[in-house]
Amino acid sequence: MKKLYYIDFPQEHLKGQMHKYQCSYCKVETTVINGKLEGHLPSCEYRVKLENIGYEAEAKKAKNSPVSIDADDFD
């Protein structure tokens, strides 16, 4: 189950920044979240709630992926 945009999360102003908003739960800026569920922290209450009811965050291209098999070629 997927939504096109995830924008129904509680938002609040960034401190001292009138035109910037952040998620009330994980404090990630809305411009960073960019309407995506995976833009929230994995621990974000909003994200966890939606994932629990069946919405899926897109798998991020893991930066910290395990060392590739190719690396084993260097002996």
Ligand SMILES: [Zn+2]
């Ligand atoms: Zn959040």
